[in-house]
Amino acid sequence: EAQLLESGGGLVQPGGSLRLSCAASGFTFSAYALSWVRQAPGKGLEWVAAISSGNNRTHYADSVKGRCTISRDNSNSTLYLQMNSLRAEDTAVYFCAKDGYYFDSSFDLWGQGTVVTVSS
Amino acid sequence: QSALTQSASVSGSPGQSITLSCTGTSSDIGNYDLVSWFQQRPGRAPNLIIYEVNKRPSGISHRFSGSKSGNTAALTVSGLQADDEADYYCSSFASGARVVFGGGTKLTVL
Numbered sequence: 001e002a003q004l005l006e007s008g009g010g011l012v013q014p015g016g017s018l019r020l021s022c023a024a025s026g027f028t029f030s031a032y033a034l035s036w037v038r039q040a041p042g043k044g045l046e047w048v049a050a051i052s053s054g055n056n057r058t059h060y061a062d063s064v065k066g067r068c069t070i071s072r073d074n075s076n077s078t079l080y081l082q083m084n085s086l087r088a089e090d091t092a093v094y095f096c097a098k099d100g101y102y103f104d105s106s107f108d109l110w111g112q113g114t115v116v117t118v119s120s
Numbered sequence: 121q122s123a124l125t126q127s128a129s130v131s132g133s134p135g136q137s138i139t140l141s142c143t144g145t146s147s148d149i150g151n152y153d154l155v156s157w158f159q160q161r162p163g164r165a166p167n168l169i170i171y172e173v174n175k176r177p178s179g180i181s182h183r184f185s186g187s188k189s190g191n192t193a194a195l196t197v198s199g200l201q202a203d204d205e206a207d208y209y210c211s212s213f214a215s216g217a218r219v220v221f222g223g224g225t226k227l228t229v230l
Contacts, residue, residue: 035219037166045158045166045209047219059217095165104154105211105219106171113165 002026002109004096009114016086016118022079022096022111029077033099035107036070036081038092038116048094049081050103059103064090086118123148123220124210131228137198140225142210143191148220150191154213157186157195160224161206170195197227205229 008020020036036048049070050059058070069082079096094114097107125143132138142149142157149155155173158166168177170186173193183198193212197204210222 037221044224045160045211045221047211047221050217050219061218100171103213103217104172105156105213106154106168107156107158107166107211108168108171108177110165110167 002098004098004109004111006094006096006111006114009094009116011117011119012086013120014087014118017082017084018086018116020081020083020094020096020114020116022081024077024079024098027098027109029072030074032101033103034070034072034079035097035099035103036079037095037097037107037110038090039095039113040089040092043092046092047105050099051079052103053101083116086116088118090116091118092116123214124212124222126208126210126222126225128223129226129228131230132197132200133230134200134202136200137196138200138227140195140197140208140210140227142193142195142212142222144193144212144214144220145191147216148191148212148214149188149193151215152213153188155186155188155193156211157184157193158209158211159206160209166209200229202229 035050098109157170160166174186
C-alpha cells in the first residue's frame with residue numbers, strides 16, 4: 001500500500017528553522033513529482049512548494065520563496081522541506097503530497113500531516 | 121484571500137444533486153485543464169476525487185463529476201449521501217509553475 005509519513009514538526013520561535021521529512025513507501029518514489037501543502041488552523045489549503053521527478057526542478061509559493069527549500073532523496077524515498085526565518089503565519093499542518101509524473105496538482109496521495117507551530 | 125473563489129457553504133438533502141463552483145482567472149483555470157477537487161473530512165488529510173477537470177481516480181464514486189467553462193470549474197455530487205458531508209477544495213495549476221487552491225466549501229447534508 002502506498003504511504004507518505006511526515007515528521008519533523010514542532011514548536012519553534014519566530015526566526016527559527018525546522019526541517020520536515022516525508023518518508024514514502026509502496027510506490028516508485030523517483031518517478032513522481034512531490035509537493036508540500038499546508039493548512040493553517042481552521043483555514044484552507046495552501047500549496048507551498050513542489051519538486052519534479054527527473055531533473056529535480058523546484059517551484060515555490062511567493063509566501064515562502066527565499067525562506068524554504070524543497071529537496072528529495074530518491075535513494076531513501078524521502079522528501080524534505082527546510083524552513084528558515086519562520087513567522088507566526090507559517091503555523092500550520094504541513095502535508096506532503098504525491099503528484100503525477102509531472103507537477104500538475106493531481107495530488108493523489110497525502111500524508112497525515114505534521115504540525116508546525118511558530119510562537120515565542 | 122484564496123486565489124480561487126469558492127462558496128463558503130452549500131447544503132442539500134439526501135438524494136439531491138448539488139454543484140460546487142470554483143472561479144479563477146485566465147492565469148489558472150482558464151488556461152489549463154489541470155483542475156482538481158479534494159474532499160477533506162475533519163482532522164483528516166485531503167482526498168483526491170477529481171483531476172484534470174473531469175477524471176475520477178480509481179475507487180471514487182461515479183456520483184462525483186467535474187466540468188469547466190472558461191475561468192470557472194464545477195464539481196457536481198449526485199445522489200447526495202450523508203457520507204458526502206465534508207469540506208471540498210478545488211485547485212488549479214497556474215502560470216509561473218504554481219498551484220492555487222480555493223478557500224473551500226463546506227457541504228452539509230440535511
